[in-house]
Amino acid sequence: MQPLDDLKTETDSSTGEVRVCPSCGHVNPSDGSERCNGCWVPLTGVGAVSQVEGELMIRRRRNKLLGRKLVLRSLPLGLAVVLIVWGMVVTFDLRPKPAQAVSGLNPSVAAENWALARRTPDNSGFTPSVAPVPQQVQWTFATTETLTSAPAVVDGRVYLSTGGGRTVALDQASGQLLWEYHTGLSSDSTPAVAGDMVIAAFTPGLIVALDRNTGATRWKIDLDQPIFSSPILAEGTLYFGAGDWKLHALDAATGKERWVFVTEDWIVSPVAYADGTVVVASQDSHVYLLDADSGRQRLMFDTGFQRFGGGPAIHGDTVYFSSDRGWLWAIDRRAKSYPGQRKLWRVKINLYVWQVISSRPNQPGGLWSKRVGGELQGLLAIANDTVYGATEQGKVFARDAITGNKRWSTRLSVEISTAPTVAGNTVLVGSKNGTIFGLDARTGDVLWDFNVSHEEIVDSPIVAGNIIYVVSADGTLYALSGAQ
Numbered sequence: 075m076q077p078l079d080d081l082k083t084e085t086d087s088s089t090g091e092v093r094v095c096p097s098c099g100h101v102n103p104s105d106g107s108e109r110c111n112g113c114w115v116p117l118t119g120v121g122a123v124s125q126v127e128g129e130l131m132i133r134r135r136r137n138k139l140l141g142r143k144l145v146l147r148s149l150p151l152g153l154a155v156v157l158i159v160w161g162m163v164v165t166f167d168l169r170p171k172p173a174q175a176v177s178g179l180n181p182s183v184a185a186e187n188w189a190l191a192r193r194t195p196d197n198s199g200f201t202p203s204v205a206p207v208p209q210q211v212q213w214t215f216a217t218t219e220t221l222t223s224a225p226a227v228v229d230g231r232v233y234l235s236t237g238g239g240r241t242v243a244l245d246q247a248s249g250q251l252l253w254e255y256h257t258g259l260s261s262d263s264t265p266a267v268a269g270d271m272v273i274a275a276f277t278p279g280l281i282v283a284l285d286r287n288t289g290a291t292r293w294k295i296d297l298d299q300p301i302f303s304s305p306i307l308a309e310g311t312l313y314f315g316a317g318d319w320k321l322h323a324l325d326a327a328t329g330k331e332r333w334v335f336v337t338e339d340w341i342v343s344p345v346a347y348a349d350g351t352v353v354v355a356s357q358d359s360h361v362y363l364l365d366a367d368s369g370r371q372r373l374m375f376d377t378g379f380q381r382f383g384g385g386p387a388i389h390g391d392t393v394y395f396s397s398d399r400g401w402l403w404a405i406d407r408r409a410k411s412y413p414g415q416r417k418l419w420r421v422k423i424n425l426y427v428w429q430v431i432s433s434r435p436n437q438p439g440g441l442w443s444k445r446v447g448g449e450l451q452g453l454l455a456i457a458n459d460t461v462y463g464a465t466e467q468g469k470v471f472a473r474d475a476i477t478g479n480k481r482w483s484t485r486l487s488v489e490i491s492t493a494p495t496v497a498g499n500t501v502l503v504g505s506k507n508g509t510i511f512g513l514d515a516r517t518g519d520v521l522w523d524f525n526v527s528h529e530e531i532v533d534s535p536i537v538a539g540n541i542i543y544v545v546s547a548d549g550t551l552y553a554l555s556g557a558q
Contacts, residue, residue, distance in 0.1 A: 092128040093120045099135040101128045171368045175310030177327040181228075181268045188227045188538040191264035191304035192453060192495075195347040196388040199455035199462075205497035205512060205537045206556035208524040212541060213249035215242075215551040220260075223304060224545050227538035228267045231286070233274075234551055235261035241274040241282070243289060246539055249553060253289035255282065263304035264533075266312065268326065273312060275301045281314075283329060293329035297322070302340075303385070308347040311366070313354075315341020321354045321362075323369055333369030337362065343385025343453065346393070351407050353386040353393050361386060361395060363407065363439070372410045373439045377403060384493060389456040389475060392441060396454060396463060400447040404461075404478060409439030442478040446471055452493025452534065455501070457515065464490045464503050470513055472501075482518035486511060491530050497537035504531025510544055510554075526552050 091104035100112030104122035109115065123131070181189035185203045192199045219238030226233045231252065232244040239258040244251060259276035266273045271292060272284045279297035284290065300317035307313070311332060312324045321335040337356035346353045351372075352364040363373040377397040386395040391407045422435035448465030455462040460481060461473045468490055472481040492504040500521060501513040508527040513520055529547040536543050542554040 090125055091122040092125055093117055093122050094128050094131045094135075096120060099132050101132055172333045174367070175325045175327065175332065177269075177310040177325075179268045179271075179307065179310045179326050181266065181307055186539045187229065188225075188536045188543075189267045190226065190306050191224065191266075191344055192306075192387070192455075193536070195306045195308040196456075197306070197344055197346040197385065197453055198387055198389065198457065199453060199493065199495045199534065200457040201495075201497050201537055203497055203537050203540070205500040205502060205542060206540055206554070207512070207522050208510070208542055208554035209557045210555060211526075212553045212555040214553070215244055215249050215251075217549045219549055221545045221547075221549055221551065222262045222532050223264045224533040224536050225543055225551060226265045226267045226272075227536070227543065228286075230539075232543070232551075232553075233265045233267055233272050233286075235263060235265055235274050235276075237261065239276065241265060241272065241284065241289075243272070243286075244551075246541070246553075249551075255284055255289045255291075257282070262302050266305045266307045268307045271326070273305060273307065273326065275303075275305050275314060277301060279316065281305070281312075281324070281329070283326070295324070295329050302342045303344045306345055306347060309366070313345040313347060313352060315343070315345060315354055315356070317341075319356070321345060321352070321364070321369075323352075323366075335362065335364055335369045335371070346386040346388045348388040348407065351388070353388060353407070355385045355395055359397070361393070361403075361405065363393070363405075363409065373405075374411065375403075375405050375437060375439050377401065384450060384453040387454050387456050389459075389461075392475065394454050394456060394461050394475070396450040398449075400445050400450060400465065402444045402446060402450075402454070402461065402463065402473065402478060404441040404443070404475075405439040406441055411438055444473065444478040446473075446483075451490055455494045455496045457496040460515070462494045462496060462501055462515070464492070464494050466490055470494060470501060470503055470511075470518065472515070472518060484513060484518040484520065486520070491532065492534040495534045495536060497542075502535040502537070502542070504533075504535055504544065506530045508546060510535050510542070524554065526554070 093102045095110040097115040098113040219236040230246045235241045237260045240254050240256050242254040259278050261276045263275045270286045272286050279299045282294040283292040303315050305314035312326045315321050317340050319337050323332045338358035340357045350366045352366045355361045359377050361375045384396045386393050393405050393407050425431045426434050448467045451464045459475045461475050464470045468486040471483040488505040491506045495502045499515045501515050504510050509525045512522045526544050527546040527548050532547050533545045544552045
């Protein structure tokens, strides 16, 4: 095709008519020629027009082609601008944020209290209170219902949810029933206690906030989705995962939804929170780091395994969690993913697999991973820069929180049924034969053991107010104390 500026008008002097080539726009004389003088395309079917009309046609064609050129030339620039704007929005989180919680409600972290499933929003499973050496059962609270989760203990009261649909408040000193709230729905979680409220989750999807002193209903919502994890509460927001593949963030004071984050599978373990970061492990083998204000993803970490042994726990700027096949992981809580970063990492992994590069590339956010073997029980406990864990096969272990290197490992002669907790310098675990063990947190030596019942201990022992609380599969909550 000829340049527009080179197109010439050839007029039939006898008739003053022309024929405009539909291919190149060349104006040919209407002299009966069969092909265009500009591009040699057949002119079959091209009618003759006046010279004025021909000039108008070529002018329109010229303008159209110029417009196309301008569009084509501006596309790369426009695309670059869009990518820059999108990158800035994602990187600097410039999108509108959800409404803030109406209160700054937080659970009590006083040494004598245990207000959440793992005591603190970061899921540390640690209390500075010294665990008593159990010598006697101070009191029991027996039910005809199943019990699957430990209680919360705050300011002289014990709060427990049962498999029969009750949430009860007990006197800490005597175990006497103070009030109960009945739904008829089973519960697999520990209540969250903050301010003057107790918030309980029931397995079919009901969340209820109760007055801590009377048991009166403050608010309730029904998700109609299964909830298997205990809720946590921090900075006025209640966090929990559900069977709808979502992490929910509710205003703790009102029950109104602040935001939701969608994963790719069920969430069955507690969420962890620390310093504006929410961490959730989904059964899609991914761990997600989110901004607590907006619910937006900062990092996704892939373990490569389909199921998790336990949810996340946070210590300082590091997130710890376990996965199937006995793996422990540590990732950077401050890490962020940038556009294209994970795709580049996957490309490098393929290059490593095909031995194009010699060193295995680190996944964004990854610090270390260690395999300890066995089937890990529940969440890890974090204390004194040490990560504590337990396997069903009877192994209790301690790993350096910075490097993941082994500090000690102790093999018990029984199967372990709970995740560990740490009280002072004692690591506590429960077993399938109804015995709890206390191990030295520094050496792993067994300090004592105490047989609670003939049934399995179904959740981690907790310590509050110089009492150890243990939940058994026989439907009984045991309060253990030391020598009088």
